[in-house]
Amino acid sequence: MRSNKILNGLLNKLSFDKNSSEVFVQSFKSSIVKASGMAFGIIVSILLGRYLGPDGIGIINLSNRVVSILLLIALFGMQQVIVKEVSLGASKRDNKRIASNVVTTYFFNGILSIFLVTVMILLTPWLANTVFDNPELEIPLLIFLIIAPFQVFARLFSSGLIGFRKIWQASLVDQALSLILVSIGLGVIVFFNLEFTVINVAWCYGISRILVFLVTGIYWHSLFKEYKQVSNKLKSILNMGFPMFVASLTASLSNNIDILFLGFLSTTYEVGLYTVAAKIAFMTSFFLAVAHSAISPKVAILYDDENKAPLEKMIQTITLILVILGVLSLLIFVIFGHTLLGIWGTEFREAYLLLVILSIGQFVNIATGTVGSLFSMTGFEKNLLWINVIYLGFNICISYVLISMYGALGAAVAMAVSVALFNIFKVIMVKRLVGINLISIGFLKK
Structure with missing residues (x-):
């Protein structure tokens, strides 16, 4: 309780609105656990490398x-x-x-x-x-x-x-x-x-x-x-579980298709290089995962109460923070990429270009904010499902072609392009369907 009061006081001083402050406070313990898991995951990866x-x-x-x-x-x-x-x-x-x-x-x-x-x-x-x-x-x-x-x-x-x-x-x-x-x-x-x-x-x-x-x-x-x-309860749980299964399967295949195709079309050596580059580049997804888990209940409540103004303000505040974190992460990976990869071993430094390309894709991913939560928490789950299915099909096609031609480099380009294009598309669709601007400037405000 004391830690929650301290966090609330700090966030108020930083001029956070009430809803944004609540999101960050509720995610505090979960963030610590997820950060610990990521840290030990990196330790394991380094030892393996x-x-x-x-x-x-x-x-x-x-x-x-x-x-x-x-x-x-x-x-x-x-x-x-x-x-x-x-x-x-x-x-x-x-x-x-x-x-x-x-x-x-x-x-x-x-x-x-x-x-x-x-x-x-x-x-x-x-x-x-x-x-x-x-x-x-x-x-x-x-x-x-x-x-x-x-x-x-x-x-x-x-x-x-x-x-x-x-x-x-x-x-x-x-x-x-x-x-x-x-x-x-x-x-x-x-x-x-x-x-x-x-x-x-x-x-x-x-x-x-x-x-x-x-x-x-x-x-x-x-x-x-x-x-x-x-x-x-088999019949009822199957009816409930099947749509969730389809959504989860498409998302999982999209996240794993690069490694599977790389293993099939290239070598485990390139899988290893790509995996380490992705491990570093995807560190920024930690911030996005924490924001997703914390923001979802609040989005559902505010949207159900038709409080779009505070909802939009909260979303824009969190998106701005994610953009700043994304820029800082991208700069770190570009400037210190060779050094970071060398922690796994000198041979992994040849994955620097993969790291830069994947980092660009992840920057767009984090910069577009918690767009997935806005779909699933506002009654547009079916729209999100269809977008994910199309994304999977696109990702399979572009990954197969580019990996066949360029191996790990092709996998990195395919992943970055797919993630960037479809996250930007989701932002546009959120504006049209939900009526929420994720950012307060630019063409999305028109």
Whole structure:
């Protein structure tokens, strides 16, 4: 409470409006957790770069990307369903509603994840040797796949925590804890002079994810233990989950298509270089993610109350701050890019041009502000879905062409161009549909 008062006082002195101040105060704890997760993610990435080189880090990241898409399919949009149903059940003290939805998702997602993992395990030799043309990918990918069902349940538990308003705790177990445990595991390997191989690194990831599953499960079941009179909610949760699944799948494919195509059309060495450049360039997305999570509820309330003037003022204030952060980040990456890349190892400095191109794309991304929240929180989710579907199609086409011709450089250009074009388009559509200007100057004000 004391920290909240201090933050409010500081923001008032900086002439922040009431709504903007509230957004920043509410996001404080979550920001700390996300920053910790990002910091440990960078530590892990540096260790992998130092000890495995571009090829090794490429194998690990390619395995992660393949499994992340499998997880999204296995979850089938149920994370959002759990958040909604647990929130409503908790507010009405309806334990039967919570239990019925939770247990139904346990069975549905558990069976679906085991089925998908079994199919992928059978396909792993073909994926490693034929699709990605790298036999060293096979065992790490198998390890990641075996652990995938544990990740599915950990994310369901985490969604339940959010439903009970344990926001920062959910962020900790969902975003930071695994990376903290992986960094500890890698530290143990280095400290005891054990063999730092791709397979041992994959086991570090696997063990950490099992531990996250156990911790999250224990915490969730300490909050909710009422599993009496459970009814089957499969039909209703599928109806709720499917649109969310489609939206999440298109977004995830858009975010991962560069790495997947690069692994398919190029080499894991280039995947490694590109991954590190993207890791640095996408640091600015931290600010945007915090703003999204903090601003969404406020946008929904103000828009529902038809308070467009304070809503627009809040959006413009936050967008201006994001633009300033974006400019500073871009300058840092352009000026100190070679030095930053050298932290991962001297061979990664050849990724400087990739870093600059990706940073430009991310600058446009952060400069266009929380445009996604304005779509989803004002009743224009279907418009956002169609924009994302078109974006995915465009991204697939341009990525395939440019990566085929220029490898990692083509991937960087494709990502930067796609992100920039479609975020600018979203800003224009928000003005037309919602009637909100994200910035207070320029052609958008006309």
